[in-house]
Amino acid sequence: MYSKKLMDHFTNPRNVGEIADADGVGMEGNPTCGDTMKIFIKVKDDIITDAKFQTFGCGAAIAVSSMITEMAKGKTLTEALSITKESVADALDGMPPQKMHCSNLGSDALRKAIEDYHAKGTQK
């Protein structure tokens, strides 16, 4: 059902955990199945320097969290906002159609984390 790459990100997820002094936190619930993803970011000079996640969801949702936090790191906030569910899914070598909504969860949580950062107005 899942690609090798997705299974790798599920079995050895990168960036698991919280960032205690995060500059932005975004939490998103999955309206389809009811699952939850939380993304923490550290920002410096408009660049995401660190990203971590906590996810309550299926294998695909965990792999998406791992991949999107990897993708976000090193990107400017504007670049990070352009990460879509498709680009995450592509980076994972594809996802089953019924699991695309789990990919959505990733980009939405990241966007919320960035919005949270802006809202806090703690630009460094």
Add this chain to the structure above:
Amino acid sequence: MRYFDHVATNPLNPEVFNAMLPYFKEEFGNPLSVYGLGQSAKQAIEDARVKVAALVNCKAQEITFTSSGAESNNMAIRGIAMARRKEGNHIIVSRVEHHSVLNSARALEKEDFVVTYLVPDKFGMVSPADIKKAINKDTILISITHASSEIGTIEPIAEIVKTAKEHNVAVHADGVATTGNIPIDVMQLGVDAYSLSAHQFYGPKGAGALYLKRGQRILPLIYGGIQENGRRAGTENVPAIVGMGKAAEMAKAELPTRMAHVKKLRDKLIDGLTKIEKVHLTGHPDNRLPGHASFVVEYIEGEGMLLMLEANDIYSASGSACTSKALKASPILLSMGYSSSVTHGSIVFSLGIDNTEEDIDQVLEHMPKIIKRLREMSPFAKEGWGAIDDLEESKEGNHV
């Protein structure tokens, strides 16, 4: 391979396979043919009928062969409802039924039948008192599962039948999960119809049967020739029926040993897993299928557990929303009062005669690690479910 998904299907017993083989090859005749080749196929079917009847303690003529448990359920509900249509249009089922029962009932709703869906208690048990309350003058049929494959709880069928009989209502029980796993006596249960499926007791897929009490009227689902006494047309699946007969014969002979074997392993598994924090047994603690152990693990989701178990060559099932094709929380667990968040952590181990003590040791070794790992990733493990604002409250008195 450590296989814990016997409610999905069982491996075919090698002796059953051998019994079936000739009917794929030299014994290929059509049971309706009058010459010897046809007649020996016919004889094989009738022998199988006797064996299946013996497994549930009825007369051979009361057994109709079908293609599956689902077909048996469809046939019983639709067939009896249609046959009794003039007497009334009300049907009672429960919320712990299999889709083949629920969807048959829903289909009838579109044809002017009225269906009551009874909510079980926190153990998934349907109350005979609720049945009594639900019966009205139009009630013609009650269909309750003998045991749900998701929670393992054995339903009080005999008591339900007693209530139903006082009101002249027919009772069908879905015995797919029970037949071959606990002793079944349809006479003692008093049911009018009972569904069974061969691959739930080491027989082949594509073979089911419906017990119909003598005199119970039913309309067929499949019209055609006179096979199965006109109740179910279509050239018989002779090898599958022969296999079902052999599997039934073996199940009857070995039932006490099989039950003792899986029960011992099941108890060890339940003991071990419920020691882990925030892991709860679902279904009834005592009144459950001997090989059935189902749980909810809080703060994590079932698919992750299944994938990690598979990585360790362990195969089980989950009723979580993410593992379901519809991405919906388990309606059965919800009906028992679990919050939808908790149902995500559903995991079901169903044991069979092929399981060993070592299999259980492996599960007990890996599950704590898997749960720990997934909880490390979960936003809820540390602070509990409080993090979900819209968390529904569990039904009062629930153990979660």
